[in-house]
Amino acid sequence: AQSVTQPDIHITVSEGASLELRCNYSYGATPYLFWYVQSPGQGLQLLLKYFSGDTLVQGIKGFEAEFKRSQSSFNLRKPSVHWSDAAEYFCAVGPSGGYQKVTFGTGTKLQVIP
Amino acid sequence: DAGVIQSPRHEVTEMGQEVTLRCKPISGHDYLFWYRQTMMRGLELLIYFNNNVPIDDSGMPEDRFSAKMPNASFSTLKIQPSEPRDSAVYFCASSPDRGSQPQHFGDGTRLSIL
Numbered sequence: 001a002q003s004v005t006q007p008d009i010h011i012t013v014s015e016g017a018s019l020e021l022r023c024n025y026s027y028g029a030t031p032y033l034f035w036y037v038q039s040p041g042q043g044l045q046l047l048l049k050y051f052s053g054d055t056l057v058q059g060i061k062g063f064e065a066e067f068k069r070s071q072s073s074f075n076l077r078k079p080s081v082h083w084s085d086a087a088e089y090f091c092a093v094g095p096s097g098g099y100q101k102v103t104f105g106t107g108t109k110l111q112v113i114p
Numbered sequence: 115d116a117g118v119i120q121s122p123r124h125e126v127t128e129m130g131q132e133v134t135l136r137c138k139p140i141s142g143h144d145y146l147f148w149y150r151q152t153m154m155r156g157l158e159l160l161i162y163f164n165n166n167v168p169i170d171d172s173g174m175p176e177d178r179f180s181a182k183m184p185n186a187s188f189s190t191l192k193i194q195p196s197e198p199r200d201s202a203v204y205f206c207a208s209s210p211d212r213g214s215q216p217q218h219f220g221d222g223t224r225l226s227i228l
Contacts, residue, residue, distance in 0.1 A: 032214050043118070043205055043219030044157075051214065090157065094214055101170070101212055106156045 002027040004093050006105035013081050014113050021076040021108050023065075023091030032094035033074040034102070035065055039087045047089075050074065061085070086112045116140070118220035120206050126226045132194040135223045138187055139208030147217060148181055148191050149205040157205075163189065164212070196227045 003026045013019050025031060032051055036044040048059025055067040065076045074091060091105040119138040127133055139146045147162040161171040166183045174181070178197070183189040193200055203224050207217040 034216055036216075036219075041221070043207070043221050044217075045219070046216040049216055095212070101159070101162065102217065104157045 002031065002093050002095065002103050004091050004103050004105035006091055006108050008108045009106070010109045010111070012111040012113060015083050016080050019078045019081045019085070019110070021089050021110070023074045023076065023105060024072050025074060025093045026072065027093055027095070030069070033067060034092040034094065035059065035063070035076050036090045036092060037087050038090065044090060047076070081112055083112045083114070086110055118206055118208050118218050120220035120223050122223060123221065124224045126228065127196060128228050129197055130195045132192065133196045133225060135191040135204050135225070137189045137191070137206030137220060139189070139206070140218055141187065143208035143210050143218070145209045145212055146183060146189050147207040147209070148189070149207065150202045151205060151222070152202045160191070198227045201225055201227045
């Protein structure tokens with residue numbers, strides 16, 4: 001069965017600092033990978049997705065993520081965090097075939113301090 | 115473009131009452147998902163539909179929960195009778211695919227059962 005682990009429940013960074021949110025997945029084949037962001041009171045919004053090809057994926061709002069097959073990871077990065085990035089971030093893995101559906105991680109809550 | 119539309123945005127009701135949550139998916143999306151989000155359990159998939167047919171309802175917590183999709187543009191999630199432990203944010207999401215395409219989320223219904 002596929003699974004997603006986000007080991008950091010809560011992260012605090014200073015505005016302007018770099019950010020990396022960790023995501024590890026378990027899946028038998030090459031998965032589809034997603035990062036979503038949830039602002040308070042809103043639904044999840046897609047930041048970026050990886051299906052195949054270039055392992056460095058660019059998303060919206062200046063985010064990027066790198067797929068590393070050898071480490072089963074899909075970490076999200078941003079070089080300089082803005083206060084408006086404070087939100088909860090979810091990693092998700094989807095199947096490239098078969099019955100299984102998208103599985104979401106438990107989320108990482110990002111706090112940005114001045 | 116209209117996104118996924120959920121109603122109501124907030125619902126407060128007393129224990130034992132029937133609650134109906136509504137969702138209009140994005141036109142052309144064949145998959146519709148209902149999720150529940152709580153602090154304790156995170157984001158849980160309750161049920162999903164493909165072409166208006168329920169495919170997997172294994173996440174529905176109890177018989178008190180039921181979901182229908184009478185046509186491609188409308189779905190309901192009903193709780194009868196409601197209990198305080200049902201208090202959560204309920205999200206509807208739609209997608210053109212089960213796993214390879216990202217899901218588009220509504221803004222959720224915040225449900226409080228007193």
